[in-house]
Amino acid sequence: MHEMSLTESLVELIENEGEKQGFSRVHAVRVTVGALGHVEPDAVRFCFDAVSRGTIVEGARLDIRTLLGEAWCLDCAKTVRIVDRMAACPECGRQHLQVTGGDDLRLDELEVD
Amino acid sequence: MCTVCGCGNPDAPDDKHAHDHPHEHRHTHEHAHGELRHTHEHAHRHTHSHTHAESGPHQHGDEAPHDHHHDHAHDHAHAHGHDDTHPHVHDHDHGHEHVHEHEHEYEHVHRADGSIDFGAGPAAVHVPGLSQSRTLRIERDIMEKNDAYANSNRAYLAGLHTLALNFVSSPGSGKTSLLVRAINDLKGRFPIAVIEGDQQTAHDAERIRATGARAVQINTGKGCHLDAHMVAHALDDLALEPDGLLFIENVGNLICPAGFDLGEAHKVVVLSVTEGEDKPVKYPNMFAAADLMLLNKSDLLPHLDFDIGLCVAHALRVNPHLQTLVVSARTGEGMAALYAWIESRAARRAEQRSRAAASAAQVATPSDAAE
Numbered sequence: 251m252h253e254m255s256l257t258e259s260l261v262e263l264i265e266n267e268g269e270k271q272g273f274s275r276v277h278a279v280r281v282t283v284g285a286l287g288h289v290e291p292d293a294v295r296f297c298f299d300a301v302s303r304g305t306i307v308e309g310a311r312l313d314i315r316t317l318l319g320e321a322w323c324l325d326c327a328k329t330v331r332i333v334d335r336m337a338a339c340p341e342c343g344r345q346h347l348q349v350t351g352g353d354d355l356r357l358d359e360l361e362v363d
Numbered sequence: 364m365c366t367v368c369g370c371g372n373p374d375a376p377d378d379k380h381a382h383d384h385p386h387e388h389r390h391t392h393e394h395a396h397g398e399l400r401h402t403h404e405h406a407h408r409h410t411h412s413h414t415h416a417e418s419g420p421h422q423h424g425d426e427a428p429h430d431h432h433h434d435h436a437h438d439h440a441h442a443h444g445h446d447d448t449h450p451h452v453h454d455h456d457h458g459h460e461h462v463h464e465h466e467h468e469y470e471h472v473h474r475a476d477g478s479i480d481f482g483a484g485p486a487a488v489h490v491p492g493l494s495q496s497r498t499l500r501i502e503r504d505i506m507e508k509n510d511a512y513a514n515s516n517r518a519y520l521a522g523l524h525t526l527a528l529n530f531v532s533s534p535g536s537g538k539t540s541l542l543v544r545a546i547n548d549l550k551g552r553f554p555i556a557v558i559e560g561d562q563q564t565a566h567d568a569e570r571i572r573a574t575g576a577r578a579v580q581i582n583t584g585k586g587c588h589l590d591a592h593m594v595a596h597a598l599d600d601l602a603l604e605p606d607g608l609l610f611i612e613n614v615g616n617l618i619c620p621a622g623f624d625l626g627e628a629h630k631v632v633v634l635s636v637t638e639g640e641d642k643p644v645k646y647p648n649m650f651a652a653a654d655l656m657l658l659n660k661s662d663l664l665p666h667l668d669f670d671i672g673l674c675v676a677h678a679l680r681v682n683p684h685l686q687t688l689v690v691s692a693r694t695g696e697g698m699a700a701l702y703a704w705i706e707s708r709a710a711r712r713a714e715q716r717s718r719a720a721a722s723a724a725q726v727a728t729p730s731d732a733a734e
Contacts, residue, residue, distance in 0.1 A: 251587060251619070252587055252618070252619035252622060252623070253630055255590065256506070256622075258504055259394065259505050259506070259508055259509070260505050262508070263501075263505060263507070263508070267499070267501060267503075271499060273499075277496050286648075287622070288618075288619075288621055288622030288648055289622075293450065307627050312560055318468065322596040322697055335648070335651055335681055336644060336646070336647065336680065336681070342538075348439075348650070348683065353592070353622075355501065355504065355505045355506055355622075356504055356505060357501045357502070357504075357505055358497055358500070358501060358502060358505050359499060359500055360497050360498070360499045360501055361497070361498050361499075362497060362498075362499060363497075363498060
C-alpha cells in the first residue's frame with residue numbers, strides 16, 4: 251500500500267515545516283487529492299493515525315479535499331471535468347479526451363499552535 | 364539494514380544513511396520546488412473560486428501576486444461556487460458530490476495580510492478571533508521529496524548518457540525473463556546495468572548477474588514499490604559506465620509503482636497474454652504513466668483466447684500515446700522490435716552527447732539534461 255509511504259512523506263513534510271516555521275503542535279492538516287491521482291483518500295486516513303503517532307502531528311484532524319480531474323475535449327475544444335480516466339466528456343459524451351490535470355497530491359494548509 | 368530502502372548496506376547506520384543524501388541533492392530539491400509553482404497557482408485558482416462564491420466582494424484584488432491568475436480563476440469560481448451555494452440542479456454523478464462534501468471544510472477567506480480566515484464559509488468550524496491556533500498556507504507537493512530525488516537521478520543518468528527504463532507489471536508477467544533475454548542480445552552494443560526491486564530475496568539480481576550484467580537488488584521489505592531515493596542509493600552502488608542502458612525492474616505491482624517517478628526516461632509496462640485484455644482499464648494509472656506496453660508470452664497466444672486488438676483498444680482509451688509491441692521472451696518473437704525501440708531512444712542520448720560536445724564550454728544543467 252503506497253499510501254503508507256506517501257503518508258509518511260506528508261508527516262515528514264509537516265515536521266519539516268514545523269522546524270522552519272517554529273510550531274510544535276498541529277491541530278488540522280488539509281490536503282488535496284486529485285481524482286486521477288494515485289491515492290485513495292480512505293487509505294490515507296487509515297495510515298495517518300498510525301504514521302503521525304509520536305510526532306507533532308499526532309491527534310491532528312485530517313481534511314482531505316478531492317479534486318476532479320481535468321481533460322481537454324478534442325471535440326468540444328474546451329476543458330472539462332472528469333471523475334476518472336475512463337470517463338466520457340460530460341458535455342458531448344465522446345471519449346476524445348486528453349487528461350490535463352487532476353493527479354494532485356498536495357499539503358495545502360496546517361492549523362497549528 | 365537501512366530502513367529507508369532496505370539495501371542492506373551494513374556500514375550505514377539508519378540515520379546517516381537516510382541523511383547523507385538529501386543534503387547532496389539539495390539543488391535538485393530547490394529545482395523541484397520551483398516546478399511546484401504550477402501546483403501553487405493551480406491551488407490558488409480553486410481557493411479563489413470559493414471565496415468568490417461565498418463572500419462576493421473581491422478582496423483578492425489586494426493581493427498583487429494573484430492578479431495574474433484572476434481571469435482564469437473566474438471560470439473555476441463559477442463552476443464551483445455555483446455548485447456550492449445553490450441546490451444541485453445539475454445532473455451530478457457520484458464523484459462530483461463527493462467533492463462537494465469535502466470542499467465545505469475548506470471555506471475560507473484570504474486577507475490582504477496573508478492570513479486566512481476559516482470562519483467565512485458555511486462549515487464555520489472555526490470562529491475567527493476565538494481560536495489561538497493559526498493557519499499556515501503550505502502548498503507543498505507531498506511527492507516533492509521523491510520528485511527531487513527523481514530529478515537528481517535523471518540529471519545523473521543524462522550526464523552519463525544512459526537510457527533508463529522502468530519496467531512495471533503485475534507479478535509473473537515475465538519481466539525478469541524478458542530482461543535476461545534483452546541483456547544477452549544487447550550486451551554487445553551497450554554496457555547494461557540493472558536495478559532489481561523485490562519485496563524479498565535476491566533471486567532476480569542473481570538471474571541478471573548470470574548474464575554478466577551488473578545488478579543491484581533492492582529489497583523493499585514491506586514496501587510495494589521502488590521510490591527515487593532507493594534508486595539513488597542503487598545508482599551509488601552501480602557505478603554506471605557511460606552510454607549505456609539501465610533497466611529498473613520494479614516490484615511486481617500494477618498499482619503502487621505508477622505514482623513514483625524514479626528518474627527514468629520511460630516506464631515500460633509489461634502485460635502477459637495470460638492476463639486479461641482489460642488490465643489497462645482495470646489499472647488505468649499504470650497504463651497512463653507508461654510510454655510502451657509489451658504484450659509478453661506471445662508464444663502462448665495459440666492456446667489462449669486473448670484478443671490483442673481489444674487489449675490495445677483498452678490501453679489506448681487510457682493513454683492515446685501508448686505504443687505496443689507483442690513479444691515473447693521465451694521464443695524471441697518481437698524482441699527485435701523492442702531492441703529497435705530501445706536503440707532509437709539510446710541514439711537520442713548519443714545525439715545529446717554530440718551536441719553537448721559541440722558546445723563544450725556549456726555545462727549541462729539538470730533541466731537541459733532531463734527529457
